Amino acid sequence: MKSYMGIDVGSVSTNIVLLDDKGDLIEKLYVRTNGQPINAVQKGLKKIEEKIKANGWDVEIAGVGTTGSGRKLAAVIVGADVVKNEITAHAVAAMNAVPEVQTVIEIGGQDSKIIIIRNRVVADFAMNTVCAAGTGSFLDQQAARLSLTIEKFSRMALNAQTPVRIAGRCSVFAESDMIHKQQMGHNLPDIIAGLCDALVRNHLNNVGKGKEILSPIVFQGGVAANEGMREAFRKALDAEIIIPENFEVMGAIGAALLAREKMLQNKDIKTAFKGFSTINCDLKVRGFECSECPNLCEVVEIYENLQILARWGDRCGKWTEGIQEQKNVNFN
Amino acid sequence: MSVKVGIPRALFYYYLFPFWKAFFEYLGAEVVVSPPTNKQILNIGVKTSVDEACLPVKVYYGHVISLRDRVDLLFLPRLVSIEKKAYICPKFMGLPDMIRSTLSGLPPIIDVNFNAVKGHRAYKKTVLKLGSNFCSSLRKINRAWVEAVRHQKEFEELQTYGFSPIEALRVLQEGRKEKKKKKIFDFSHEIAVLGHGYTIYDDFLSLNTIKHLNDLGAKISTAENLPINLLEEKAEKLPKRMFWTMGKRILGAALHYLESSQIDGFVYVTVFGCGPDSVIADLTERYARRRGMPFILITLDEHSGEAGVITRLEAFVDMLARRGKHENYFSSYGKSVDICQSTS
Known part of the structure; x- marks a missing residue:
């Protein structure tokens, strides 16, 4: 059976999905990136391969799509047919899950976005700017500060009686505000619910500024697992919030759907997928500062079995394009 | 040897450079421009400028420093207004003062006040007065003004043919004759x-x-x-x-x-x-x-x-x-x- 793979390499998690030829989900995987995207992709592929073998699935990868902030890296490692930005990928996946969707709220590890869809076309979108306040990493951090698992932290907000008001503009302020409230004797559920309210308020004011948020509203991305956040959005928007079944891997699903779309439209091209053997490849990354001009570009190089695979980061393009002439490199 | 006038490749460079270049060159000065912004310029600018300035102003600092040791005069005009009843951002008005108070070892600064709020005449007068520092012949200064205006006009006209200011400057410099139309590639x-x-x-x-x-x-x-x-x-x-x-x-x-x-x-x-x-x-x-x-x-x-x-x-x-x-x-x-x- 032909199937399509989507890989979403995010700041916090790396997600891999496998779709069948109709576009339905066969398998999904959510692994923490832990700051090592290459490792995460290899680990993820390995798990997928094991799963395929264990279940005796007859699967032929007919297309691969990558997305997320590490999409370029992942594309080089596994060989991708489609390399798409997160916004398009999330929109496609949301429309696939909820065909009549008009608003997509997506909060991930480092960024949060809102996508406005009208007539099944992205009409408008916004992403958080320079600052990552109010995204998954911050919630993670707060859960860790309170020595709670993120799951427990997420449910705790639902027990709140009277959520306190927390400043949500900046995560540094939010944290000190939380500490003040806690020292004044407010109980934890009230503080956490207050935090969720603040983050939602911040999201709607900053990212969602001036956008017409119409139902159906889909909430996806890793933070959609957080029940406190779901409830806070429900309250703030006074509308039903739809959490798609595979909310945490929507980016990957979108990438796979886009790969599928492309391969179906171009029947005569073969997938660029390098096969599961990439998990055994010895991949190494090296960075250096090019000192040939005052720009001092930080160039990244990726090696596969000591052969240069790709390079980027230079402004002039000299390194990116000059791959051919590069010899093997000693990594010791 | 001609006097070297340094103009930072930042801020109003992108709007008025052809005017200043033509004006100074006509009066016998050599115009030196800082290199295009690079990491070093940015880093130095960020380090030396006042904290609350915007990025383009910080970058301006970097450009000034990169010119510091290469020129006899630094042209850092105080642009208050370039047309009637409209102003330039307030940060431009304080620019020469900001530079002078934070940077040391600078060559003499030309910081004339350009203010056209009350009309174009005053503006022209400032420019002519500036010229008198370079040359004593009023006629020559007047001709430099005319030349500068012509260059500026040509620069602005080129942009209406679809050139960016950078491209327009290049065309002007190369003095190409077939400059009227910009080649257009296929676009979606x-x-x-x-x-x-x-x-x-x-x-x-x-x-x-x-x-x-x-x-x-x-x-x-x-x-x-x-x-x-x-x-x-x-x-x-x-x-x-x-x-x-x-x-x-x-x-x-x-x-x-x-x-x-x-x-x-x-x-x-x-x-x-x-x-x-x-x-x-x-x-x-x-x-x-x-x-x-x-x-x-x-x-x-x-x-x-x-x-x-x-x-x-x-x-x-x-x-x-x-x-x-x-x-x-x-x-x-x-x-x-x-x-x-x-x-x-």
Whole structure:
């Protein structure tokens, strides 16, 4: 059976999905990136391969799509047919899950976005700017500060009686505000619910500024697992919030759907997928500062079995394009 | 040996350089320009400038320092106003003072006051007076003025043929005769890039926004590609007079593009902490939304990672592409026919 793979390499998690030829989900995987995207992709592929073998699935990868902030890296490692930005990928996946969707709220590890869809076309979108306040990493951090698992932290907000008001503009302020409230004797559920309210308020004011948020509203991305956040959005928007079944891997699903779309439209091209053997490849990354001009570009190089695979980061393009002439490199 | 006058490649370089270059050169001076912004210039600028300045001002510091030891005079004019009843951003007014109070070891600074608020005559008078420092012949100074005006005019005219200021400067320098038309490559969308010229045309500062959009198959139009009198005329329609020259032009361009069907989307490039843009960008966005014009705001600061900008631009162009594909698929009873059926 032909199937399509989507890989979403995010700041916090790396997600891999496998779709069948109709576009339905066969398998999904959510692994923490832990700051090592290459490792995460290899680990993820390995798990997928094991799963395929264990279940005796007859699967032929007919297309691969990558997305997320590490999409370029992942594309080089596994060989991708489609390399798409997160916004398009999330929109496609949301429309696939909820065909009549008009608003997509997506909060991930480092960024949060809102996508406005009208007539099944992205009409408008916004992403958080320079600052990552109010995204998954911050919630993670707060859960860790309170020595709670993120799951427990997420449910705790639902027990709140009277959520306190927390400043949500900046995560540094939010944290000190939380500490003040806690020292004044407010109980934890009230503080956490207050935090969720603040983050939602911040999201709607900053990212969602001036956008017409119409139902159906889909909430996806890793933070959609957080029940406190779901409830806070429900309250703030006074509308039903739809959490798609595979909310945490929507980016990957979108990438796979886009790969599928492309391969179906171009029947005569073969997938660029390098096969599961990439998990055994010895991949190494090296960075250096090019000192040939005052720009001092930080160039990244990726090696596969000591052969240069790709390079980027230079402004002039000299390194990116000059791959051919590069010899093997000693990594010791 | 001729006097070396240093002009930083920042801020008003992108608007008035041909004028100053022609003027000083006619009077026998040699004009030295700092190199295009690079990491070193940015780093030095950020380190030395006052903290609350915007990025283009910080970069200006870097350019001044890179000129410091190479010139006899530094031309750091105090631009208050270049036209009647409109001003330049307040940070420009304090620029020479800011530079002088923070940097040391500078060559003498030419910091004449340019103020055309009360009319063009005063402006001309300032320029002529400036010329008298270089040459005693009034006739020659007058001719330098005429020459400078001619160069400036040619520069502005070239831009209305679709050249960016950088390209126009190159054409002027090479003195090409067949300069009338800019070659146009195949493009799928035409996008208006709005913002202050010293931000959008500085490739380093703008993280190559224009180049990335070109790579994504978009043709770029900017406020500078429109004749100034057209911008004025459009900006007249604002309910309240815009008193920043640059802001007026940006809004004039936005209003013009909203009326013509030539442009598919607006990309507004601003820097963190820009005072005028807090008003201009927001106004532009409101007008764009009212007319259903796709709009995206790109806020830049010191980060040199282009990935975030590329993601946003890519998504924006994707949106335009998917929109275009679907435009003909609206059915009459309000439910859209889905072109992506194959994916669901």
